[in-house]
Amino acid sequence: MELSLTADTTRRQAMRLLTDQFEEAGIEDATIDARLLLCAAAGLDHAALIRDPDLPLEHHADQLMEFAARRLAREPVSRIIGAKSFWSFDLIVTPDVLDPRPDTETIIDAALDLLATRQSEPLRILDLGTGSGAILCALLDCFEQATGIGIDVSKEACAIARENLNLCEFSSRGQIRNGSWEAARPGPYDLIVSNPPYIPTRDLAGLDPEVRLYDPALALDGGADGLTAYRDICALLPELLSPGGLAIFEVGIGQGPDVAALMGAARLSKIACRADLAGVERVVLGWQP
Numbered sequence: 001m002e003l004s005l006t007a008d009t010t011r012r013q014a015m016r017l018l019t020d021q022f023e024e025a026g027i028e029d030a031t032i033d034a035r036l037l038l039c040a041a042a043g044l045d046h047a048a049l050i051r052d053p054d055l056p057l058e059h060h061a062d063q064l065m066e067f068a069a070r071r072l073a074r075e076p077v078s079r080i081i082g083a084k085s086f087w088s089f090d091l092i093v094t095p096d097v098l099d100p101r102p103d104t105e106t107i108i109d110a111a112l113d114l115l116a117t118r119q120s121e122p123l124r125i126l127d128l129g130t131g132s133g134a135i136l137c138a139l140l141d142c143f144e145q146a147t148g149i150g151i152d153v154s155k156e157a158c159a160i161a162r163e164n165l166n167l168c169e170f171s172s173r174g175q176i177r178n179g180s181w182e183a184a185r186p187g188p189y190d191l192i193v194s195n196p197p198y199i200p201t202r203d204l205a206g207l208d209p210e211v212r213l214y215d216p217a218l219a220l221d222g223g224a225d226g227l228t229a230y231r232d233i234c235a236l237l238p239e240l241l242s243p244g245g246l247a248i249f250e251v252g253i254g255q256g257p258d259v260a261a262l263m264g265a266a267r268l269s270k271i272a273c274r275a276d277l278a279g280v281e282r283v284v285l286g287w288q289p
Contacts, residue, residue, distance in 0.1 A: 003068055005061045012053040014038055014061075018068055025072050033077050037067040040081040074209035087138035091164045096156035098195075098219040099210075100134040106282040107193050107248050108138045110274050114246060114285070115191065119143055126184050126240065127151070128194040128233055130176065131219060133161030135193055140170045146191075150176045151183050154218060181232055188242035195250040196229035198222040227258055234262040241268075241288035248285040256281040 003021050005014055015034050022030035039049060041064035042057065057064060070080050076099055078084035084093045086100040087108060093099060115123070123146040127136040130150030140148050148170075152158050158178045165174040177183045199220045204212065211220070222228055230249065237247055247268065251259050256273045263271050268286030276282035 003065065003072075005057060005065050005068075007056060007058050007061050009057050009061060010054045011038060011042070011044075011049055011057065014057055014064060015049075015053075018064075021068065021072065027071065027074075033071060036077050037071060037080065038064060041067050074213065076210045076214055079214050084132075084134075086132075086134040088141060089134075089137055089164075089168050091132055091134055091137065092160055092167065093132055094156075094160055095214065096154060096216060097132040097160050098215050100132055103276045103278075103280070103282055104135065104195050104250055105138070106274060106276045107135055107195070107250055108142060110248050110283055110285055111139060111191060111193070111246070112142055115143070118190075120145055121190075122146060123190040124188070124242070125149070126187075126189040126192045128181055128184065128192065129153075129196045129219070129229070130161050131157050131195070133164040133174070133176065135195060136161070136174055137164055137168045137170055139191070139193065140165075140173055141168070147173045148175070149184065149189075150174065151179060151181065152176070153178070153180055154216070157216075157219075181229075181236060184236070184240055187240035188245060189240055190242050190245050192237065192241060192245065192247045193249070194229070194233060196222070196233065198226045198229065198250075198252040198255060200224065200226040222252075225258075226252055226255060227262070230255075230259050230262050234266040237263070237266045237268065237288070243288055245288040246285060247288075248283055250282060251284055253280060256284050259284040260286075 018034035019030045042060040078093045078099050083090050125148035127150040130152045136148050136150045155178050158176045161176045165171050260271045263286040269289050271286040273281050274283045
């Protein structure tokens, strides 16, 4: 069935038509995607959509048709509207940065839990492979006296991260550096976090089209076994982590034991894994003695 929207199509009708089309195409969260695209095309918030569902689309119909066609081509909603919700923020997202995932919030949850007694301290935070700056912004929000540095090898990603720090009003406490992992020097840092590239090169071709076609390969390709970035980062941990400092890394499915072993080789202690809300082992953490 071909999607057809006109100026007379109501918001309620558009929601139903888009949802049906997305479900037929096998798109997960079809109703949520339909709502987000409708609100973005018509300049609405969710409350306005609920309050006036029977108003016609009017001149917004063409824009919504374009958005729907892009989603049916498996372009992520965040790429279409240029923004993604993460933690308590709506962040700028472009083709130059990884699309922030809800699973990554597991890093923030772990940091809040394990450093609960230090939330009012002026901690130094390091985010390696910062991308959009999503993790750094969330941590600066949670630790109100902290300062943070985000490192990324992509100049374009660094530009977006700076925009997001400014958007979230953290520019005075956050800094973005363009470069390799070594750009983090000098330390030490009280908290080091990273969501590095961890997909084995051979697996890239089998990723969902939303990821394979629209996330930057630089943020995905973890080398032959997916562990290249972890090896490089763990080699720096003894130098970069302060005594009693905490490192938290996101990992791919099944990578927890390997990353834990790398942390152990870096002489971290009390190494542990934590699962995300779906029960998938999502982060590995360890402490500097």
